[in-house]
Amino acid sequence: MDWFAGLVKLLTGVKGVWHEVASEAREQRIYFANHSSHLDSLVLWAALPPAQRARVRPAAAKDYWGKPGLRARIARLFHAVLIDRARDQTCADPLGPLDEALTTGDSLIIFPEGTRNPEGQVQQFKSGLYRLAQHHPKVALVPVYLENLHRILPKGWLLPVPLTGAAVFGRALTLESGESKQDFLARAREAVLALRRT
């Protein structure tokens, strides 16, 4: 899949930019990023060095990526962890599959806003990131700002335009002892926003 990652980087012009975080480290990580395009998971995945890429799994919405056909095949190809956004009675613990993946030693790509935002602004984070941080204190939480992806392939369009994007990686966070859910989620969101360059 290395050639494919190279192709993605060439076509989207996306470069990985590493700020105060080692690109090559082999530790288990949760990459959390802003979400504005279907390309987000793909370019984040492509921007990772091969050692990290091999063990990372993107979280994806079951109601969208679980649909049989092309979407489900793409999801399988990238070992996506499908999660339930519906939160109805049938699904008591939507984070279950993510917990499982972390327990088996995989890294994750998650988008804590929960949905794509059309003009590239960053919404409040949902609580999943906090819960995962509680359950898996050893896993490094790496903030990522995905630049320009909402312009390369906006919500509602099928074809991308060849602008240049970037995946900016920041210093890993940890959940402080006694830190409240609101405080942590606000801090995590700030960490993503701080990586914005323009």
Next chain:
Amino acid sequence: MDPITIDLLTCLLGLLVVASGIGALLGFTVKSEAGRNTVANLNARIRSWWVMCLIFGLAMVGGPSLSLGLFALTSFFALREFLTLTLTRRSDHLALFGAFFLLLPLQYYFVAVKWYGMFSIFMPVFGFLFVPMVAALADDHQDFLARTAKVQWGLMVCVYGVSYAPALLTLEIPGFTGAARLLFFLVCVAQLSDVFQYVWGKLLGKHRIAPRISPNKTVEGLIGGIASATGVGAALYWATPFSPLQAAAMAFLVCVLGFFGGLTMSAIKRDRGVKDWGTMIEGHGGMMDRIDSLCFAAPVFFHTTRYFFTP
């Protein structure tokens, strides 16, 4: 390949060897911290010059379609940098898509088939109208004029302007068969003018021309740069359809327009708060940083040559 073109390319090779020699010499002699940084940047620029000259030289030797392909790619990368930096909205997606995949290829197609009546008006007429028409369909009035103007500017500067360089290959000048050398003349003078302005500016620069837009452009650099590049242009008259005096006048025209191209594109960069358009070319920044002078010089050089030297 005709002997005059071989001579030209040999001159270029010699120039690069001399530049690399000077760069290496400075690397040994300069000791101060700031000086070393300048020399490191200079050497990075010279290394990139080798690559750019190699690609350009191959395109010259390879014939018109290769040159055309090279400039189409140049336009593509420049437009990419331009539109990445000038912010557009989600509703511009279709207009952007059309700019990259419809208008850009069509402009170069019309140059390729030598359809002067079309390629000389395509962007200012059809491109100009296409962009707002498509943008209006998106039903978003916020910043409409500014958004469409950005895309129109990108197309005019990065595609239309640059396409006039390979369009020189379509000119039929009586008694002159080396159209590729005309292209060489334009690119060489425009680029040398930039280099000489940089060098004279570093050596003697005192009076800044527009410090808020471009802190490195000085009166001394401008005069020295234009004089030197005009001199080189005049000295290259034997490869062109021009007499020495005509060659000097044409080179002067290219230098002046090149200067304003650089200044104008710098103003856009500064407004967006960046120093370079991109990171594509080591030591130089992006593609747009390297060809900003050409964008302005090429159309005027083409039309002047066409008006005075073709029947």
